[in-house]
């Protein structure tokens with residue numbers, strides 16, 4: 001689904017690389033958390049999947065396509081396969097909930113008949129069936145994020161990318177958004193989500209890829225926000241525990 005082969009990205013020659021020799025494979029149907037300190041490269045990695053950024057070296061493959069080989073004119077078509085959700089929702093403020101979701105389908109040329117079925121269906125899935133004619137400012141933050149998710153998945157993309165989707169929400173609203181993302185994932189959509197929120201990662205027990213200064217320092221199939229100490233039986237245990245407490 002998504003493959004990074006030795007990918008490095010340096011934004012400017014003076015800066016240290018934002019990503020350094022990243023090799024990573026994400027399979028169909030996985031739910032993957034990207035975690036790591038601010039500036040560790042999570043958003044850069046997501047932008048590379050979208051082909052908003054290109055690697056300085058290495059190769060990115062998404063849905064069987066080598067992105068470096070993709071001509072610019074084909075990028076918009078390629079992006080139809082990717083739903084994207086951000087921390088700040090990015091809704092069209094002068095359009096209703098219905099229109100926000102329908103707009104995505106209009107842009108890609110879907111028929112009126114298709115739109116009039118698909119939009120109510122997806123609004124039901126995200127729990128907003130009764131709020132189709134509201135404007136974004138008439139909704140709570142959690143509801144606005146549900147509209148953004150509806151818009152991202154209405155065309156049933158195989159991949160959903162979420163960059164800190166709960167960053168502006170309180171914990172109970174975030175839990176609802178996570179339940180929704182989990183349900184979308186159970187429907188077969190591959191989900192890649194960058195987050196700083198330990199409690200969310202800990203509660204889901206999904207794959208965790210941790211970045212540190214542009215490198216992968218941990219990739220666990222079912223992990224927590226922080227590395228869990230293994231039950232060592234050698235004498236290094238005390239030293240390791242000390243390091244963990246300081247971290």
Ligand SMILES: Nc1ncnc2c1ncn2[C@@H]1O[C@H](COP(=O)(O)OP(=O)(O)OP(=O)(O)O)[C@@H](O)[C@H]1O
Nearest residue numbers: 011012017018036037038039040041042043044045
């Ligand atoms: N467009 C850009 N131009 C120059 N440098 C950039 C650009 N975008 C990111 N960087 C740098 O690349 C590094 C990684 O940034 P990135 O935004 O990918 O990290 P992040 O893990 O998503 O951080 P955060 O959690 O704060 O969103 C940082 O050092 C950042 O300053």
